Structures are given as C-alpha cells and as structure tokens.
Amino acid sequence: MAGREIIAIGGSAGSIEVIRQICRGLPADLKASVVVAVHVAPDSQNLLAGILDNGGPLPASTAVDAEPLQRGRIYVAPSDHHLVVEGRVLRLGRGPRENMARPAIDPLFRSAGVSAGPRAVGLLLSGLLNDGASGLADLKRCGGVTAVQSPLDAVEADMPRAALLASDVEHRASAADLAELLARLVSEPPGPALTPPSNVALEVAIAMGRPSDSAMMMEIADPVPLNCPGCGGTLSQVRRSPLRFRCQVGHGYTAEALAHEQEDSVDEAVRMASRVIGERIVLMEKMALDALQAGRTESAAAFEDRAQGYRRHAAILMAAALKR
Numbered sequence: 001m002a003g004r005e006i007i008a009i010g011g012s013a014g015s016i017e018v019i020r021q022i023c024r025g026l027p028a029d030l031k032a033s034v035v036v037a038v039h040v041a042p043d044s045q046n047l048l049a050g051i052l053d054n055g056g057p058l059p060a061s062t063a064v065d066a067e068p069l070q071r072g073r074i075y076v077a078p079s080d081h082h083l084v085v086e087g088r089v090l091r092l093g094r095g096p097r098e099n100m101a102r103p104a105i106d107p108l109f110r111s112a113g114v115s116a117g118p119r120a121v122g123l124l125l126s127g128l129l130n131d132g133a134s135g136l137a138d139l140k141r142c143g144g145v146t147a148v149q150s151p152l153d154a155v156e157a158d159m160p161r162a163a164l165l166a167s168d169v170e171h172r173a174s175a176a177d178l179a180e181l182l183a184r185l186v187s188e189p190p191g192p193a194l195t196p197p198s199n200v201a202l203e204v205a206i207a208m209g210r211p212s213d214s215a216m217m218m219e220i221a222d223p224v225p226l227n228c229p230g231c232g233g234t235l236s237q238v239r240r241s242p243l244r245f246r247c248q249v250g251h252g253y254t255a256e257a258l259a260h261e262q263e264d265s266v267d268e269a270v271r272m273a274s275r276v277i278g279e280r281i282v283l284m285e286k287m288a289l290d291a292l293q294a295g296r297t298e299s300a301a302a303f304e305d306r307a308q309g310y311r312r313h314a315a316i317l318m319a320a321a322l323k324r
Helices: 016-025 048-054 105-119 133-141 158-166 175-187 198-207 214-218 255-293 297-323
Strands: 006-011 033-038 060-062 074-076 082-086 089-093 120-124 145-149 171-173 221-227 234-238 244-247 252-254
Touching: 006 016, 006 105, 006 175, 016 033, 016 048, 016 175, 033 048, 033 082, 033 105, 048 060, 048 074, 082 105, 082 198, 105 120, 105 133, 105 198, 120 133, 120 158, 120 175, 133 145, 133 158, 133 198, 145 158, 145 175, 171 175, 214 221, 221 244, 244 255, 252 255, 255 297
Parallel strands: 006 033, 006 120, 033 074, 060 074, 120 145, 145 171
Antiparallel strands: 082 089, 221 234, 234 244, 244 252
C-alpha cells in the first residue's frame, strides 16, 4: 500500500533553523512532497527556498501557482501569498490574511487535509500566538496525521502548545528527532480515506480569494457583537474548535490573535482619548481666564469646575494605561 505523500510544515518565530535541520535530515529518496509555510513580511525576498536547496539532499524552490507536486521536493510559500494544495497541484492565493499573516499556516494544513486526507502529515513548529492550531485540527478531521515540535524544545512555544490544546495531536518530538519522525510517518500505510468536511474546504476557498458574503459565512459561523480589526466588519464565531472568528470579508482570527490585535486598538484609543481630554482642559482653562477677566466670576468658576472634571478623567485614563 502506498504511504503518505504530502508533508505540510508550518512555523513562525524560531522555526527557520528547525526547518533547516529537518531538511538536512530527510532522506534523498523521500517518497513525499514537502510544503512549507513560514510567517514572513509582505516584502520578504523569499530567501528560504535557496537556503534549504543548498542545505540538504532534497531540491527546494519557492512555490509557483499551478505547479505540479513532485515527490522528493521541497516547496516554500512565497511572501504575501497563501500556499494551498489542490489535488497534486500547488496553488497560490491572495485571500484575506489569517491571524494577521499571509502566508498563513492554517490554509496550508486545511488544504493538505482536504486534498490528501490520510496521506497527509501536518507538522507545526515554533512560533508566537496560535496560527496553525485550527488548521492542524482540520487536517486531523480529514484523516491526516499530526505532529508538533515539543514545546519544551521550541524557541517560542505558543504555537505547538496551542495545537496540543486544540486537538489530539498524535506525535511530538524535539527538533533533532523531527526528520526521522517524518521519514517514518511517510513510510507507514495511511489510514482509511474520509470525506473532507465541507466547512473545511470552504475556508480553503476563502484563502484562495473566493469572495465571501453573509450567506457563505452563515454556513460555518454565527455572528457575534465583535468587530474585525482589519476592516471593521462584524465578526462571526466559527462553529468548529478551537475558538476563532471570521468577518464577511474573510479575515480570520483565533481568539488569541484577535485579543492581540485589540490590544493595539485599545492602546490607540487611550492615547486619542488622553489627547482630546488634554485639549479640553486647556480650552476650559482659557475660557475660565477669559470669563474672569471680563468680570463673569460665576462663569469662570463653572469653566474651572469642568476643567477639574476633565483632569479627573485624565487621571483615570493614565492609571488604566499604566496597568496595561
């Protein structure tokens, strides 16, 4: 029986050296394609593929849209594009960012599950927050096998730890042992084929840029009284675990990523409120002085009272900001 044929690897902060170590340790006759998504800046020069190509037995390249998958090759997601597997072909999409990233890891894992089911392996490495956790859970729902770098071994433990909490991950290993683990998993016979859930396939389509609307979002999520930090639209809570949200445009956030984005919004709101209150204090003081010079003592006192009230508001805001 044929073994597993797709290895999908996702990582973020602290993962590059681990990926290099894995690629150095994979056998030259690997009977699977390796597809890699790492968080990079939109203007990244796509250097990772060249580093991997020179550092191990398997050829590596930056993925090209509609490129057929070949066994024994490594494909790396280019900057500012989601990388997904569509059958035995790679596709690049510029759909909405997920967890503030494009390429994001979740779309790659979901697409590998939808396309290859039990013939897919998903591996999540070091990184902050929790991109990849829901995608790895979806890959498992499609019958694929899942693995993470041991959180104790990772430079940034957030992502592998979140994946372990989000689903029953079958394997975890240190960076030094991951290549051997992947080679073994590829050689094993896959489990029985499953029908991929339609809601997982729908989210792959969103990553590829399929326009989303209220009717589409209602298929996978329920509206909640939260706004998208990316576009200001209403968010909906996805019905599958782990807890996460999407807007009608398609921006996706785990609860942790959404809270992280909201932190910046709250900080900006506090700064704006402090500035406006400070300006109001100055204006009330000038109005009080003007009234006093004109002999309107009652008006001057009223303006001074208002200035004092604004000073109390400013103190409350400052105290709240210092506690953050």
